[in-house]
Amino acid sequence: MIVNWSDIVNFIRGSIDLIAVWFILYYLISMFKTNVKTMQLFKGVLFILIVKLLTSLLGLTTLNYLVESIINWGVLAIIIIFQPEIRTLLEKMGQTKMTLKKEISDDEKERLMDELVSAITTLSKEQTGALITFERTQSLLDYINTGTRINADIKSELFLTIFWEGTPLHDGATIIQGDRVVCAAAFYPPTNKELSPKYGARHRAAIGISEITDSLTVVVSEETGTISFAMNGELKKIPTKELRASLVNELNWFKSDDEGGQKHES
């Protein structure tokens, strides 16, 4: 059998091409799958590409011309409209997941969890409004920069002090990166979603940040003391007795690399 080397080279080149496109698409989608605005864009672009394919196949020249014009101008429009997301994407390239430091023992993690649960439960009982955000895989640097930088241990008293109405830092959100409280009084872009009138600016801000990043935000309502989690653009009420388990579940602090995705419930 005669081996045609150029066919083999072409096959390998085609395969690399296809795999590279697949990886880029997979990376983009997984990076932005929690961002409602960007997912809508993905769907829109996909729709236009399907229409373009159909108009070319069916020879619909006028429609094809129209779709081509939309694509040409659309690229420019997308760059302008999604400038913040594109910047975030470029910043995130090659960024590794931000989790708790490896050297923190399980006992220490339990202690940090106790501090968080105690703070949130007290804030809820005393009906002190609060917004506490945990950075997960996507950077919150842009939002940390809107607040006042601090670099403090996770301590129940710290949260009670920050959210006490008499302090200048109580307005806005506090952000946690790993085991550090990194800022207070951060400002988030509020959601444009239709919400029940019982939710005001604080809940809008919590949902807003969860639409554009994969963060977890704990909201304590000043009016009712209710604790809610804002994740993936949704708000979920958390009964106080389920707070610890829900936090453990969402933060994945106790998941070891070889656990194969199992989550530790305490």
Ligand SMILES: Nc1ncnc2c1ncn2[C@@H]1O[C@H](COP(=O)(O)OP(=O)(O)OP(=O)(O)O)[C@@H](O)[C@H]1O
């Ligand atoms: N965009 C924002 N980013 C961060 N924090 C915000 C933002 N908007 C409002 N807040 C915080 O929310 C507080 C106002 O909350 P408001 O009473 O309007 O909200 P709410 O959702 O009704 O909550 P609550 O049930 O606690 O009253 C502000 O004092 C501020 O601390």
